[in-house]
Amino acid sequence: MKLPAVRRTLIRTLFALLAAVTAVLAGTVPANAQPGDAKVIVIGVPGLRWYDVEASPELTALVNQANVGSMSVKTAGPHTCPIDGWLTINAGARAWGSVPGxxxxxxxxxxxxKVQNWSEYVDRQAEHHTGAPLGRLAxxxxRICGFGPGAGVALARTDGTVTGWQSExxxxxxxxxxxxxxxxxxxxxxxRGRDEARRQVxxxxxxxxxxxxxxWVLLVGVSEELENAHQEPLVAMQLPPEDGARWLTSDSTRRPGLxxxxxxxxxxxxxxxKPIDPAGPAQPGPLDGSEIHATGDVHTDAAAVIEDRLDANERFEHPRPVLVAVGITLLVVQLGALAWFVIRRSPRSRSTFVFTLLxxxxxxxxxxxxTVTSWWRWPEPAFSLYCVVLGLSALVAVLAKLVAKNYAFLPIALGTYLLLLVDGVxxxxxxxxxxxxxxxVIGGRFYGFGNSTFAALAVGALVTAGWAAHKLIDRSRTQxxxxxxAIGGAAIVVDGKPGWGTDFGGIIALTPAVLLMAWLVWRDRVSWRALVGIGLTGLVAVSAVAWLDYQRPPAERSHFGAFVARLLDGDVSDVLIRKLDMALAMFQNPGGWGMLLGVLLCMAATVLPDRVPSAAxxxxxxxxxxxxxxLLALSTCGLVGMVLNDAGVALPAIMxxxxxxLLVAHLVASERTATVSPESHLVQEQ
Structure with missing residues (x-):
């Protein structure tokens, strides 16, 4: 086949793949049945926990008469004081009412x-770029009415006035x-005196x-009791259930019981x-939340339900704090192994250092x-999680070493890639x-892939794609x-498809990286025209997905369609500013600057390899x-993600x-092979 024909075939295949990716990503997520038009009575209790339900016979008795779940009270600020929670209900979006510190x-x-000092709360939303449209509920x-101080805040209009409200x-x-x-x-x-308060509730x-x-009677926790209280999901109940007591959920969390x-x-x-006065000022953008409904199997054992909710608290609370402990442990062990290797240069020290890298x-x-081990049900959940993750990390390293020896990087990357593909589907x-x-508790993402998961998927996908291309390139660059x-496209589909990964920012970063890698494999060089074409192709694909998702009903849209809706409503600037603030917040401490320096050095090594002081x-x-x-695809993905993602420098740092x-382990292991066997070559495979 002549070169022009090959080129046309590859280009047609590329566009066909992009069309398929766009069609799959734009697939719909089935909508769940929503509650009817029954009267809704919301009873808000700051600080109501599942431990309170467990300790109260009266509240326990309500469990089998209600659809139940856990309430995330994360608002726009670092803590959720009562004022933050009630303002969030007022606006239908995360609000910030408390004063930091x-x-x-x-x-x-x-x-x-009128709510006293209302203008201060309105100004605070602009100051912190929360985008919370205060006054939306009333x-x-x-015809909504309210009782008590918190209800007064929740029912305040845009100018702070309150009608249909009583203090008692x-x-x-x-x-x-x-x-x-x-x-x-x-x-x-x-x-103190919590027993009487529970009975009254x-x-x-x-x-x-x-x-x-x-x-519909909704009993919900709306905030923490104190600014510095330990945050955990609070109580949520809805009475009476329509067809048996089940689990509460919504399309904004897509998690049963949350x-x-x-x-x-x-x-x-x-x-x-719905606006009251169509001739009035422009209305705020779409609601951040979704209607609450019930899902799952009927539950009839209040004790089992309460135990499940307490287990869920453990599952939600411990991962992030334990992450720090696991990270420090791996770093300390790795630095110790590195010091031993530098000093001794023995086969055992080399193998130990490689093993810590793996x-x-x-x-x-x-x-x-x-998560397969259900560690949150074990004794001492935090310590159990610590041991489980370290043990599994070592097990993965051992298995990879047994399977591929000096090429252990491959099964680790491939395993992570396949694991996340299956998890997404x-x-x-x-x-x-x-x-x-x-x-x-963090409230960043309730479903789909977060930034850290995307980083792991991106590395696994690109390294796996590089290995597959390496096996085929001698036969055909086109293949x-x-x-x-194919490998990168599968990752893009799973990461971005609504209902699977649902990761808008991820496909923006991964699409140009995959296209660049495919182009370099095919042509072995890249021009400015090709770079512009790759960028535009990725932009068109992502835009098409977002637009198709926007065509669905508002309740069924994912992050893609919601972004388009905000863009068309002129409500996107606050969102972009807020995401930029989140990205720049990383540089408020030396750790952020350290991550940036490390990331830039690694990216520089991919474009200036001869400046790297390592012959291997x-x-x-x-x-x-x-x-x-x-390596260039990895750098591209990290760079685009850093610039366009609210995680900022954290995303390429995780990558x-x-x-x-993976790279260093392969280089160190390969260096040993070259030393032991002079006939072998660095590029030889087993």
Whole structure:
């Protein structure tokens, strides 16, 4: 076949693959049945935990009469004080009401029909770029009534005025036809005298249910009691269940048994904020939350349900703190092995150092495999998770070494790639409870792949694609390039498809990296015209996915469609500023600058290999035909992700933490082979 024909074939295949990727990524996620138009009564209790339900016979008795779940109270600020929680319900989006570094304090009173100092809270949303449209709940639901200080904050309009509100609970008014939906502040759970407070909350729920037959009664924790309280998911119950007590969920979390504060607002508004005055000012963008509904099997054992919720608390709380301990352990062991190797240069010290590097690389699959063990049900969950992850990291390293010896990097990368592909297709069950998942306390992402998971997938995919192309390149550069597109395309599909990875930022970073790698494999060089074409092709593919996702109903959209909606509504600037603030926040401490320096040095090594003071690396770069395309693709993915992702420099730093040990382990092991066997060559395979 002549070169022009080969080129046309490859280009046609490339565009066909991109079209298939776009079609799959734009696939729909089935919508769940939403609650009807029954009256909704929200009873908010700051600090209500599942430990309170366990300790209260009255609250325990409600469990089998309710759909239940855990409530994520993460708001825009570093802590969720009561004012933050009630403002979030007010806006239907994460709000910031507390003052950093100061105690939570009392809620602002309603004086002469207006929340005192309301303008300060409005200004605070602009100051912190939260984008929370204060006043949305009351402006969209005119017949809503409220009781208690927190309800006054939740029902304040855009100018801070409050109507249909009373400072004390009034059962008669709640049952009145003039009271549509209702917000009730049951008061915070006290640090002492908690038993009586629990009994009163249960009694209030019973009264509300009896006063309005057929109404939805939502009992929810809305905040922590104190600014510095340890955060965990709080209680969420919905009475009465329509067809048996089940688990609460929403399309914003897509996790059975988990909802978030903004879902409360979406439920009261039936999923849509409707303006009262069409001639009035422009309305805020789409709701951040989704309507609450029930899912899963019927539960009939209150004790088992409570135990499950307490286990969920363990699952949500420990991964991130234990991540630090595991990271420090791996680093200390690795530095010790490196020192021994530098001093002794013995075969045993070399093997030990290589093994510690492989353990660090194995960590990136161990964090997900750990959830299979259900460590949160073991004694001392935090210590159990620590031991499980370190043990699995070592096991992955041992198996890789046994299977591939000096090429142990390959099964580790391939295993991580395949593991995350399967996890994504299954709906990411391995994410919840893993160290790389943004749990409810952090509130960054409730479903799909987060930034850390994407970083692991990207490295696994690109290294696997490089190996596959290496095996094919002597036979045909076209076949090698197609292998890169197939392996990388699968990662893009799983990472980006709504309902699977649902990672908007990830496919923006991975698509140009895969296209660049395929081009380099095919042509062995790249021009500015090719770079522009690769960039535009990636942009068109991502834009097409986002636009098709936007065509779905608002309740069914993922992050892609929601971004387009905000863009068309002119509501995207605050989102972009907030993400930029998150990315720049990494540089508020020396660690962020250290990560940036390390990442830039690694990226420089991929474009200036002859400046690297390592003969083994220089030989590897120049003699291995796929070393350059693979390393440049990794750098491209990291650079684009750093610039366009809210994780900032953390994303390429995580990628480096996975890819660099794989590379160094291979170089050190290969150097030993060359020393022991002069006939062998660095590029020879077993």
């Amino acid at each position: 100061k105690p939570c304090g009392e809620l602002p009173p309603v004086v002469d029909g 402006e969209s639901r005119p 609970f009034d059962l008669g008014k709640l049952a009145s036809p003039n009271c549509g939906d209702a917000i009730v502040d049951a008061g915070p759970m006290p640090l 249960a009694e209030l729920v019973t009264q509300a249910r009896n006063s309005s037959p057929g109404a 909802i978030q504060l903004s879902d409360v607002t979406a439920t009261v508004l039936r999923g849509e904020a 353990c660090q690389a194995g960590f990136f699959s161990a964090v997900f495999l750990s 299954l709906g990411t069950p391995l994410q919840v409870g893993s160290m790389f998942a943004d749990g409810p 090698a390039a197609l292998a890169v597109l 690396y220089r030989a590897f770069y120049h003699e291995q035909p796929l070393a350059r395309p693979t 480096t933490g996975f890819a660099l040990p």
